[in-house]
Amino acid sequence: MISARTVRLAQLPARRFISTANAATEYTTLSNGVTVATETNPNAASATVGLWVGAGSRSEHQYNNGSSALLQKVLVAANATEAASQGVLLGSQTTRETTAIYAHSTNANAATAASLIAQIASQPKLDDTTVAAQRELAVQTVEALEQNAPFAVLEHLHATAFQGTPLGLPVNGTTDSIPNLQSTDLEAFYKKNYVSSNAVIAASGNINHAELVTAIEKNLKLAADAAPVTAASAFLGSEVRFRDDTLPKAYFAIAAQGESFSSPDYYVSKVAASIFGDYVATEQTSTQSGSKLAAIVSANHLADKFTHFSTSYTDNGLWGFAAETSDVFLIDDLVHFTLKEWNRLSVSITETEVARGKAALKARLLAQLNSPLAIASDIGLKTLALGRRASAEEIISKVDAVTVGDIKRWSQTALWDKDIAISGTGQIEDLFDYNRIRNDMSMMRL
């Protein structure tokens, strides 16, 4: 059997390598309760520092949906001129459970950027003209995103899987909800969620932790309140379809309930998704991949692209795949063979397949931390969700510890004969009815 070990042993005998460890995350808790978490990277040319808050679209309801994203955009717009004069570039990021306003700067300018972020977050400027202008831009953004079929499919997947709970709300709001948002809505959202126990300052670059802490301690004034409780989410097997035969392809996603950030099976489910991974029909690395699913899809032209995901939130998750295909009459074959491969996770997945999935996952988790923003964002998200961020060593050892037995055990409880959420748009006439697809989540043998 071919394995990474035999590939490596074919090389010369083991040699000395100087391996630099990924830098550790440094934490300081300020007198007002806010955590400052940074990673120093001596090789970075620029720095990113930002305020991550544990409130995203999930902290909204259907009438003020879009507040978190709009609030960030207003804060950026109201302060961008001032920032530019100091050589600082502002940006914002909104997810279902977090929002962030961050600043890029040169390393030498990082303390200035940190002070600026602290000031912006402490005294939000929410005047009506800026809000009105940004509201209009936000509506345009949402309209454009709805035209982006792969993005829309995943938004709708969340909407149906977590229907009736705030986790199902669209991240950027809707064209119905955004026009009604006033500066008072943004202020209310700010007051409720921007509290010291719900905020993390994260930074990365060639920076000095102590200098940042000083700059932020002096300028950041957030109310010392407990973090607001968000409503629990619940997964419901269901489907949503927007058939549109004017689009050139079929786009759809199918997912079962996945694992939360704190689940003991967080890495197991990630490895399971990584076993099937990504596929791009035009790339030789996909068509000649060792994945059995990729071989079936490639030989029969079943899909242009697919990607498997294991997405996690604080109390829930989604595990599944999103695909797009121009062979729209073969959708049923694509769905059938994909779900039959998922079945194999429970019964006959092999050592080599799991080893390949683990290697790909480790490389992907580390490779995506490739810029000061990506690292600062990872620090912010993980510190808010778990109170700490796993080191590179910890990620590698956790992934290495996943066995074939773990995958089978997890899959038998999480995937085998479980309900699924389905979302699709484009030419999906042949994305057949719910029960037909649901039946493929198990098979009549073991």
Add this chain to the structure above:
Amino acid sequence: MLSSRIATRSFASAASPVKLTTRESSGKLSKLSVVINGGSKTGKSGLAHLLSRYQFQRNGAKSDLRFIREAELLGASFNAQVTRDAIVLNTVFFKQDLPYFVESLANNLKSGAFRPHYFDEIVLPTALNDAAVANSDNQFKALEKLHELAFRKGYGQPLYFDGKAAISNEEVVQSAKELFTTSNIEIVASGVDQADLTSFVSEFGFAQLPAGSPAASSQAFFQGESRIRASGQNVATIGVPVKTADFAAYEVLAATLGSVFLPSAVSPLGQIQGGVNASSQLYKYNDAGLFTITVSGANASAVAAGIKEAAKLAKAAPASNLKLAELAVALQKDQTLTGSVNVNVAGAEAAKLGKFSYVAVGNTDILPFADEL
């Protein structure tokens, strides 16, 4: 500690047959790239692209299938890309797999099989697909035409193989023989130990490549105007060829007007109304650069008004914003490992926009002519 200088070191010594540049990087992953001097500017149009699509295929030591399957098990990824200056082979892998990838890259360069059926079945279709995907974007079309007007030959040649003039497998093999020489390639790595890399490079066959001589190149500048009727997005772009010595001045001009790398900064270009995107960028190559200002959007009238406004802003020569220019340069450095030309903008003054080339793509009934700007 707060120095923004990046630790990079270049050296060529008796121990190493080819030029090595290593950049320090923390982390468990290493990046190793081979930069082969001779991108789309060299030889027949499209030849370099075809050669780039021939990389990581069967060679004397291994089949492509075996390499793909082994790389998968090591958690590694790889690709070959063509730029205007070079063909770049990129690999990303865990630190302990350095010897495997040095050997693979060396085998790839010294013993490529170049079998004719690979050319017909893999290289040509994937290359034509690259070109079709790129050319479905009107911005790419405009940028290609702008290069053609500003440079004619060299950097003016199309980046991708378009199938308009046949290129045979033998021609691709011949160009590989000419380009894959020790004096024409450079190895760029981050997150590797220099001493290890040096010893592996000489051990694993890079020394067996022919010596050759580096491809010489020079670039002349021209000016012109072009209009392309196309459906979809409207794009109007103006461009100025730039000497390498003037890169800093044009980086400052780009940042001052509204650099594409500083999207949310309040800039003169960013304030152009009508729902259009307007930004400037300096494309930096080894022998020359191309400074561009691009306005794009769905509404042709808004783009027409936007490009007139943008040209006016550029001619008015606003006061230089050096701090933003420094930030734009730093952000670009963090985004690229290979092929990046370092620029020091300290003390530079924004360049003055002189005579420019102009390209309009989209609804040419409405988009303006160059002399109307």
